Amino acid sequence: xxxxxxxxxxxxxxxxxxxxxxxxxxxxxxxxxxxxxxxxxxxxxxxxxxxxxxxxxxxxxxxxxxxxxxxxxxxxxxxxxxxxxxxxxxxxxxxxxxxxxxxxxxxxxxxxxxxxxxxxxxxxxxxxxxxxxxxxxxxxxxxxxxxxxxxxxxxxxxxxxxxxxxxxxxxxxxxxxxxxxxxxxxxxxxxxxxxxxxxxxxxxxxxxxxxxxxxxxxxxxxxxxxxxxxxxxxxxxxxxxxxxxxxxxxxxxxxxxxxxxxxxxxxxxxxxxxxxxxxxxxxxxxxxxxxxxxxxxxxxxxxxxxxxxxxxxxxxxxxxxxxxxxxxxxxxxxxxxxxxxxxxxxxxxxxxxxxxxxxxxxxxxxxxxx
Numbered sequence: 001x002x003x004x005x006x007x008x009x010x011x012x013x014x015x016x017x018x019x020x021x022x023x024x025x026x027x028x029x030x031x032x033x034x035x036x037x038x039x040x041x042x043x044x045x046x047x048x049x050x051x052x053x054x055x056x057x058x059x060x061x062x063x064x065x066x067x068x069x070x071x072x073x074x075x076x077x078x079x080x081x082x083x084x085x086x087x088x089x090x091x092x093x094x095x096x097x098x099x100x101x102x103x104x105x106x107x108x109x110x111x112x113x114x115x116x117x118x119x120x121x122x123x124x125x126x127x128x129x130x131x132x133x134x135x136x137x138x139x140x141x142x143x144x145x146x147x148x149x150x151x152x153x154x155x156x157x158x159x160x161x162x163x164x165x166x167x168x169x170x171x172x173x174x175x176x177x178x179x180x181x182x183x184x185x186x187x188x189x190x191x192x193x194x195x196x197x198x199x200x201x202x203x204x205x206x207x208x209x210x211x212x213x214x215x216x217x218x219x220x221x222x223x224x225x226x227x228x229x230x231x232x233x234x235x236x237x238x239x240x241x242x243x244x245x246x247x248x249x250x251x252x253x254x255x256x257x258x259x260x261x262x263x264x265x266x267x268x269x270x271x272x273x274x275x276x277x278x279x280x281x282x283x284x285x286x287x288x289x290x291x292x293x294x295x296x297x298x299x300x301x302x303x304x305x306x307x308x309x310x311x312x313x314x315x316x317x318x319x320x321x322x323x324x325x326x327x328x329x330x331x332x333x334x335x336x337x338x339x340x341x342x343x344x345x346x347x348x349x350x351x352x353x354x355x356x357x358x359x360x361x362x363x364x365x366x367x368x369x370x
Contacts, residue, residue: 010114023055028228052088230259280330283319289334
């Protein structure tokens with residue numbers, strides 16, 4: 001089951017132009033992509049100009065061949081442009097109408113770009129329980145059935161408290177009580193393992209946007225960061241049957257590499273030298289210096305050093321600025337004197353010190369600084 005959302009932007013006349021998005025509508029899904037890749041109003045308008053979309057990706061326009069069934073990586077898939085469907089254009093309404101029941105059917109989250117910021121509206125939080133009830137009634141649910149949902153909508157915090165509510169809520173359902181018993185066993189085992197249960201939550205309203213799950217689902221978040229889940233998965237009993245191996249149940253999960261990168265970035269956990277993979281940049285003044293630098297480059301790489309040669313003849317200042325921007329520790333200057341003497345002027349960019357060394361001595365010094 002997909003987590004559906006609507007994405008909108010406030011126009012100059014205070015109306016909202018908005019489109020439907022079918023998959024991954026959670027704040028840590030669509031919301032995260034919007035925040036990271038669509039922070040400019042013109043890009044948001046470009047996105048919405050193509051109408052309703054199957055799923056949102058960092059880019060709007062593909063570089064090559066792109067279709068609904070064979071999408072280009074990191075490119076948004078639109079029902080109109082990429083599947084030639086009709087009646088899937090963006091809508092333009094007032095803000096009140098955008099947030100009303102009319103555009104809330106089966107929608108979990110609504111997003112609005114306004115004032116240079118993204119705002120997210122949870123359907124239940126925004127329109128309230130009474131409006132949600134009204135929508136459910138319009139969709140054919142009975143009053144008695146709707147009232148049964150109230151304990152789930154207003155669940156107390158804390159795992160034990162929630163399990164207690166579920167025990168009462170599902171008391172007449174044998175399979176429901178089996179599920180509660182299994183959850184209690186999970187938390188008992190976690191406690192026996194010494195797991196810090198402050199970092200484990202139970203949310204009966206959690207849903208994931210894939211239909212093959214047949215049991216428990218879970219998501220993993222990193223404590224103390226604004227980014228949503230970095231991993232998710234669950235139980236599936238029939239998935240292997242799709243691949244010709246029926247009757248093999250399993251539990252699986254996946255990690256979001258881009259989310260993990262963002263977490264490392266937010267927590268400042270990347271090594272200080274993450275941009276300094278190259279240890280030395282060979283700089284030069286002319287073609288003769290470039291050719292000499294090529295020979296030095298080969299010798300350095302053969303010695304196991306990470307070295308690079310500036311790829312074009314240009315001013316030394318520009319080459320030094322390049323090295324500084326990349327936070328490289330050393331620059332080896334290949335001038336006429338160095339070519340004539342077979343040496344290298346090695347400059348330490350952190351201290352400003354420089355000295356003329358033979359290529360062998362320069363390599364030794366760079367290796368000792370690793």
